[in-house]
Amino acid sequence: xxxxxxxxxxxxxxxxxxxxxxxxxxxxxxxxxxxxxxxxxxxxxxxxxxxxxxxxxxxxxxxxxxxxxxxxxxxxxxxxxxxxxxxxxxxxxxxxxxxxxxxxxxxxxxxxxxxxxxxxxxxxxxxxxxxxxxxxxxxxxxxxxxxxxxxxxxxxxxxxxxxxxxxxxxxxxxxxxxxxxxxxxxxxxxxxxxxxxxxxxxxxxxxxxxxxxxxxxxxxxxxxxxxxxxxxxxxxxxxxxxxxxxxxxxxxxxxxxxxxxxxxxxxxxxxxxxxxxxxxxxxxxxxxxxxxxxxxxxxxxxxxxxxxxxxxxxxxxxxxxxxxxxxxxxxxxxxxxxxxxxxxxxxxxxxxxxxxxxxxxxxxxxxxxxxxxxxxxxxxxxxxxxxxxxxxxxxxxxxxxxxxxxxxxxxxxxxxxxxxxxxxxxxxxxxxxxxxxxxxxxxxxxxxxxxxxxxxxxxxxxxxxxxxxxxxxxxxxxxxxxxxxxxxxxxxxxxxxxxxxxxxxxxxxxxxxxxxxxxxxxxxxxxxxxxxxxxxxxxxxxxxxxxxxxxxxxxxxxxxxxxxxxxxxxxxxxx
Amino acid sequence: xxxxxxxxxxxxxxxxxxxxxxxxxxxxxxxxxxxxxxxxxxxxxxxxxxxxxxxxxxxxxxxxxxxxxxxxxxxxxxxxxxxxxxxxxxxxxxxxxxxxxxxxxxxxxxxxxxxxxxxxxxxxxxxxxxxxxxxxxxxxxxxxxxxxxxxxxxxxxxxxxx
Numbered sequence: 251x252x253x254x255x256x257x258x259x260x261x262x263x264x265x266x267x268x269x270x271x272x273x274x275x276x277x278x279x280x281x282x283x284x285x286x287x288x289x290x291x292x293x294x295x296x297x298x299x300x301x302x303x304x305x306x307x308x309x310x311x312x313x314x315x316x317x318x319x320x321x322x323x324x325x326x327x328x329x330x331x332x333x334x335x336x337x338x339x340x341x342x343x344x345x346x347x348x349x350x351x352x353x354x355x356x357x358x359x360x361x362x363x364x365x366x367x368x369x370x371x372x373x374x375x376x377x378x379x380x381x382x383x384x385x386x387x388x389x390x391x392x393x394x395x396x397x398x399x400x401x402x403x404x405x406x407x408x409x410x411x412x413x414x415x416x417x418x419x420x421x422x423x424x425x426x427x428x429x430x431x432x433x434x435x436x437x438x439x440x441x442x443x444x445x446x447x448x449x450x451x452x453x454x455x456x457x458x459x460x461x462x463x464x465x466x467x468x469x470x471x472x473x474x475x476x477x478x479x480x481x482x483x484x485x486x487x488x489x490x491x492x493x494x495x496x497x498x499x500x501x502x503x504x505x506x507x508x509x510x511x512x513x514x515x516x517x518x519x520x521x522x523x524x525x526x527x528x529x530x531x532x533x534x535x536x537x538x539x540x541x542x543x544x545x546x547x548x549x550x551x552x553x554x555x556x557x558x559x560x561x562x563x564x565x566x567x568x569x570x571x572x573x574x575x576x577x578x579x580x581x582x583x584x585x586x587x588x589x590x591x592x593x594x595x596x597x598x599x600x601x602x603x604x605x606x607x608x609x610x611x612x613x614x615x616x617x618x619x620x621x622x623x624x625x626x627x628x629x630x631x632x633x634x635x636x637x638x639x640x641x642x643x644x645x646x647x648x649x650x651x652x653x654x655x656x657x658x659x660x661x662x663x664x665x666x667x668x669x670x671x672x673x674x675x676x677x678x679x680x681x682x683x684x685x686x687x688x689x690x691x692x693x694x695x696x697x698x699x700x701x702x703x704x705x706x707x708x709x710x711x712x713x714x715x716x717x718x719x720x721x722x723x724x725x726x727x728x729x730x731x732x733x734x735x736x737x738x739x740x741x742x743x744x745x746x747x748x749x750x751x752x753x754x755x756x757x758x759x760x761x762x763x764x765x766x767x768x769x770x771x772x773x774x775x776x777x778x779x780x781x782x783x784x785x786x787x788x789x790x791x792x793x794x795x796x797x798x799x800x801x802x803x804x805x806x807x808x809x810x811x812x813x814x815x816x817x818x819x820x821x822x823x824x825x
Numbered sequence: 826x827x828x829x830x831x832x833x834x835x836x837x838x839x840x841x842x843x844x845x846x847x848x849x850x851x852x853x854x855x856x857x858x859x860x861x862x863x864x865x866x867x868x869x870x871x872x873x874x875x876x877x878x879x880x881x882x883x884x885x886x887x888x889x890x891x892x893x894x895x896x897x898x899x900x901x902x903x904x905x906x907x908x909x910x911x912x913x914x915x916x917x918x919x920x921x922x923x924x925x926x927x928x929x930x931x932x933x934x935x936x937x938x939x940x941x942x943x944x945x946x947x948x949x950x951x952x953x954x955x956x957x958x959x960x961x962x963x964x965x966x967x968x969x970x971x972x973x974x975x976x977x978x979x980x981x982x983x984x985x986x987x
Contacts, residue, residue: 548896555894555908577893601896605909608893609980612911619916620956622973768948768956782980783958783966 255361255397258404263340266333273326280319281430316425316433321418323437328414331443335407337465342400345462349396349674353389361401363393378725388699392455392671399459403446410443445471448479454668457485461672473497482563482634484668488580492560499549502566506542513539544598545571552604563634563665570636571597574665577608578628585614586669586677587794588630590662592685592709593738595637603631606780613782614791625678625795634661638686652693652714652744655686659693659714663700670701680794681705684779689714689744695721703727704793706757708779708786709736712744718753729793731757731786734806736776749805757789758804764788765800847900847907848985854963857908857984864965864979865889867940868914871969871977874932879921882975886915897983906986914977921971923952930957933969933977942967 296304350357356364369387371380417423423440425433445468449456461480464472469490472479477494480486513532519525552575553559563574580586587610591603607629618625635658670676681702683691692713694700705723707713708731715721718728730748732739740747748754760772762785770785779786789801855863868889876882890913897907921929934945942959948970949956956970963982970976 551896555896556891556910557893559893577895599902602898602902605895605898608895608909608911612892612913612978612980616913616916616968616970616976616978619974620970620972620976766949766954767951 253401253404253408255357255401256359258339258400259343261336261339261343261404263333263337266329266336269329270326270333273322273329277319277322277326277434280315280322281434283315283430313425313427316427316430317421317423318425319430319433320423320425320437320440321421323434324414324423324441325418325437327438327441328411328443331441332407332411334465334467335403335410335443335446338463338468339400339404339407341465342396342403342459342463345674346393346396346400346459350393352675353393355390355393357393357397361397363390363397365390381724384698392459395453395455396459396462399449399456399463402449403460403463406446407443414441414443445476448483452483452485454485454664454671457483457668458671459485461486461490482565484664485671486668487672488560488562488576488669491562495561495564496553499546499561499564502542502564503546503550506539506546510536510539510543541598542566542571545573545596548598548601549573549575552601557608560628562630565634568636570639572634572636573597573600574630574632574634575600575604576628576630577604577611578626580628580630580669580677581673582626583628583677584625585618585627585680585794585796586630587611587614587627587680587682587790588632588662588666588669589682590632590635590658590684590687590691592637592683592687592690594639595633595687596639597633600631600633603633603780606782607631609782610780610787610791610794613787614795617791617797618795621797623795627794628677629794632662632665634658634665635690652689655689655714655744656693658690659695660697662690662694663697666694666700666702676701678796679703682790682794683707683710685709685738685776686711688712688748692721692745695723698722703796704798705729706731706790706793707748707754708757708759709733709739709776710748711738711741712746713748713751714744716746716751718751726753726755727798728754729757729789729798729801730754731759731779731789732806733759733772733776733779733786734774736774738776755798756803756805757786758802759784759786759806760804761785762802762804764802770802844900844903848904851901851904851907851983851985854982854984857906857910857986860965860981860984861891861910861912863940864910864912864981865891867937867942867967868912868977868979870936870940871933871967872914872917874936875917875921875929875969875975875977878925878929878932879919879975882917882919882921884915884917886913889914892978901983904983904985907983908986909983910979910981912979912981916977917975919974920953921955921975926950926955926971930955930969933967934959937967 347357358364365386367386369383417440423437426436446463448460452460473490473493477497480490481494481498513536516528517525549561553561557577558579560576560580562576565572589603589607611627611629614627636654638654666679666681669679679702681691688707688710689712691705691707692715695702695705696715700722702723704727706729710730721728732749762772763769770788771783773779773781773784773786781787785802792798792801872884892911892913894908894910896902897909901907937959941961944960946958948958954972959967965982966980968978968980
């Protein structure tokens with residue numbers, strides 16, 4: 251019979267701890283018998299039928315004892331593992347109930363989630379009502395997912411433990427023909443329960459719910475033994491992802507170094523002559539390895555710098571290495587900004603962006619603290635997509651095509667959602683994006699539920715849409731900054747040029763004074779929006795810190811390069 | 826790797842190496858370790874100078890810290906071992922009172938000048954809110970501001986690890 255929510259809410263970890271202790275004692279006592287068996291032999295000169303019968307009996311007893319030791323060992327191992335798993339279930343139940351409590355939801359005895367609001371679309375529903383209803387439904391769904399994963403975990407441990415215990419009951423565990431210690435080792439293997447794998451193709455909410463069912467020991471096991479399960483799994487907390495990704499990075503570094511050395515050695519025959527055929531056969535692979543080596547070196551350097559860094563993703567399976575790296579702690583920060591760089595960005599060259607994000611983090615924190623708020627900030631550089639490079643052909647990652655942005659947008663959306671679902675309470679989340687990265691963020695926000703509170707696009711060739719309403723950003727919380735002499739910002743290649751996008755708020759990029767009288771330095775061109783101390787950086791710090799009202803509004807519109815309806819003199823009735 | 830192989834592989838992979846001028850520029854600066862030591866000392870002195878004038882300031886941390894380290898921006902982004910740091914005083918609860926600000930700022934300027942910081946940029950100097958920056962010859966910025974609370978940070982220039 252399937253387990254119910256009522257069943258699992260009554261589960262407790264304590265009985266397993268007691269059973270674990272008793273089985274440990276029993277196993278130890280039985281293993282102590284090994285010495286007695288070793289010394290227990292037949293008298294040296296005793297022969298005849300009685301001696302043979304006695305010998306046979308001793309052999310049978312020893313066989314039985316090995317089986318019993320193996321069974322006790324299996325039971326002990328299974329109960330240990332089950333204790334961890336049950337602790338995970340208990341934690342998941344607690345987390346689901348906490349989530350429900352925080353969000354004013356009610357979990358029924360049958361595991362159904364209810365709310366006092368009527369979550370149906372009405373004919374007179376306003377856009378704001380619709381947004382609120384969908385947000386509320388998302389909370390109900392997330393709570394239901396947490397419950398479902400807790401039950402999936404409970405079913406899994408119930409089935410696994412039941413199988414081991416049935417095996418013991420039916421004497422299916424054979425202790426072998428070796429020593430009692432060897433029999434115990436056999437039992438350990440037989441009693442080993444598998445850790446529940448993540449939901450295949452899981453959504454960030456499902457992944458978060460799965461991870462919530464893991465006990466601390468199970469998490470440590472997954473991080474050490476299966477880092478690939480969680481390194482890039484949106485919905486898993488940042489600290490765990492960071493640990494897993496550092497393990498993956500270590501493994502890949504070793505692979506790259508070894509393989510490059512192999513190829514280099516292989517280029518020369520034993521007599522020292524150059525093997526041209528070998529060289530050309532491995533040239534492409536060597537080029538890829540060199541790219542990976544450069545990317546790994548940059549990541550190593552960034553992670554080695556002081557301060558808190560989190561490696562939230564690394565992917566060597568793509569043509570160019572992809573990575574996500576954070577300054578600060580994404581799990582605990584009050585404000586999180588996720589920055590998507592654009593054209594020509596590579597992991598090997600992402601150090602400058604990381605520097606900009608480090609500065610933005612502290613600028614934002616200083617601004618908050620100076621005004622009397624003690625909010626903490628984390629800034630993420632998200633390069634988990636194939637940012638186009640100059641000279642690439644008209645393939646999916648060409649500068650001129652949207653394929654890379656669309657694919658990246660799907661993954662970026664999941665990453666943003668994952669930040670929210672990995673935490674019990676959502677952080678204040680801002681999307682920042684430059685150049686082609688803004689197209690990627692634009693596509694990401696066309697997926698429902700990305701969950702950003704604000705978005706700042708700058709130097710954008712288009713957001714992949716002609717309508718701001720297509721982006722899942724709260725009303726009035728989408729910002730665009732374009733500097734003078736930024737040709738990319740005037741391309742309008744992917745949807746409407748954001749300078750002319752109706753409803754978007756414009757941020758000043760030239761020399762300007764903020765409302766409190768401070769003066770900031772302007773930037774020009776395509777590449778300096780994040781310059782430290784600049785007007786645009788100041789405004790981003792205000793937006794990221796939750797004070798967009800203090801950002802500096804303004805518009806740098808080119809007379810010939812921007813759309814007519816973006817010009818200040820263009821009549822409103824024609825817009 | 827043999828020299829021959831290295832050359833061949835470098836040609837094959839289009840390896841261009843780092844910017845030599847940028848490296849030389851960084852080599853003429855203090856090392857990153859020296860910059861870190863100096864900037865932490867500077868912030869310690871800034872804290873002391875501010876607290877002497879405004880004893881009510883309550884610092885959040887026992888001492889200044891390196892908030893973050895990172896690689897560098899252009900033109901130093903391709904230089905091996907190039908590093909930039911942001912250092913924080915920790916921040917203090919409470920403001921430097923308006924009446925005391927001129928004296929406090931003079932004291933800060935004095936300790937900063939001793940460590941090579943000048944080139945004063947006043948962002949704001951009004952009742953209830955003051956924010957000023959000083960820069961050293963490499964471009965490191967000492968930013969000091971007071972409003973509801975008081976902050977002092979160094980946004981460090983690029984230096985070389987060696």
